[in-house]
Structure formats: C-alpha cells, structure tokens
Amino acid sequence: xxxxxxxxxxxxxxxxxxxxxxxxxxxxxxxxxxxxxxxxxxxxxxxxxxxxxxxxxxxxxxxxxxxxxxxxxxxxxxxxxxxxxxxxxxxxxxxxxxxxxxxxxxxxxxxxxxxxxxxxxxxxxxxxxxxxxxxxxxxxxxxxxxxxxxxxxxxxxxxxxxxxxxxxxxxxxxxxxxxxxxxxxxxxxxx
Numbered sequence: 001x002x003x004x005x006x007x008x009x010x011x012x013x014x015x016x017x018x019x020x021x022x023x024x025x026x027x028x029x030x031x032x033x034x035x036x037x038x039x040x041x042x043x044x045x046x047x048x049x050x051x052x053x054x055x056x057x058x059x060x061x062x063x064x065x066x067x068x069x070x071x072x073x074x075x076x077x078x079x080x081x082x083x084x085x086x087x088x089x090x091x092x093x094x095x096x097x098x099x100x101x102x103x104x105x106x107x108x109x110x111x112x113x114x115x116x117x118x119x120x121x122x123x124x125x126x127x128x129x130x131x132x133x134x135x136x137x138x139x140x141x142x143x144x145x146x147x148x149x150x151x152x153x154x155x156x157x158x159x160x161x162x163x164x165x166x167x168x169x170x171x172x173x174x175x176x177x178x179x180x181x182x183x184x185x186x187x188x189x190x191x
Contacts, residue, residue, distance in 0.1 A: 054141025
C-alpha cells in the first residue's frame with residue numbers, strides 16, 4: 001500500500017501537476033507552497049467557464065490515467081479518488097492537483113465516476129441552487145470528454161455512501177446523482 005506522499009512523488013516523476021513533497025516527519029508532510037485560487041473559487045468568480053471547468057478535469061484525469069500504476073498491475077491506473085474543483089489550485093504555472101489522501105490503484109472508470117458524483121452532488125443539492133447550472137454544464141462537459149464512467153459508477157456510489165462526512169441529506173441524493181450521470185453519458189458507437 002502506498003501513502004499520499006508516495007503517490008504524489010510517483011505522479012510527479014511523470015510531470016503530473018502536483019505540489020512537490022519537501023519533507024515527511026511521521027504523519028506530517030511539508031509540501032510546496034502554492035499560490036492561486038481553487039478551481040471552484042475561479043469558477044464561482046466567473047474567471048473559469050463551466051465548460052472550461054469540465055474540460056480541465058477531463059484533461060487532468062486523462063493525464064493521470066496515462067501514468068502507469070506503481071504496481072504495474074494490468075488494467076489499473078493511479079486514481080486520485082477525490083478530484084474535484086476544491087482540490088485543484090490554479091497556480092501561475094497552471095492547475096495543480098492537491099489532496100492525495102484517497103489515492104490508490106484501480107480502474108479509471110471508478111475514478112471518473114467519483115469525480116462525476118461529486119460534481120452531481122453540488123448540481124443537485126438545494127443548498128447550492130445558485131451553483132447548479134454551472135455544475136450541470138461542467139459535469140456534462142466533463143463526461144463528454146472522459147471515458148464512460150458507468151462501469152465504475154455503482155462501485156463509486158457505494159464507496160461514496162460509506163463516506164462518514166456526508167450528511168443524511170447528502171446520502172439521500174446519491175441515487176439522483178447516479179441517475180443524472182447516466183443521463184449525461186453520451187453513448188459511443190462501438191460498431
């Protein structure tokens with residue numbers, strides 16, 4: 001099993017945009033200081049369009065999933081597990097992905113589905129009604145430019161349902177989130 005710093009160092013070897021790990025002392029980790037807003041803050045401020053938000057996340061996942069899994073296990077990729085607009089900093093050098101606590105190896109479809117669920121949560125949560133149109137457009141763009149997450153969606157929903165930080169109201173939205181994602185996935189012609 002790898003830890004957060006090991007995953008960050010692994011993807012950094014492949015020029016993935018992640019803060020440099022400077023020092024580790026027991027449970028404490030010192031990383032490179034980043035400046036700039038989160039992608040969420042930039043989108044809310046109108047500095048990043050919903051389509052730009054969706055395209056950025058699709059590109060970050062495409063680049064991440066092109067990195068070989070540390071174990072070399074076929075069909076497995078490095079999964080961030082929590083790639084959403086609050087975990088991407090728009091630094092002067094471009095977007096940088098933070099918070100690698102949930103990183104692990106697994107199927108790319110699961111990682112795409114986890115991000116889609118988080119986008120859908122905000123899009124459907126009445127507490128974020130003003131952000132709903134922005135997140136629906138971002139989610140639609142993200143899914144149109146990603147691999148099909150539906151093979152990993154049920155597993156991702158089950159994993160999300162075990163998240164102890166979600167409120168009962170947020171947990172109740174999970175079926176609607178999955179339905180929204182399925183409705184936005186564009187079928188591909190496989191003939």
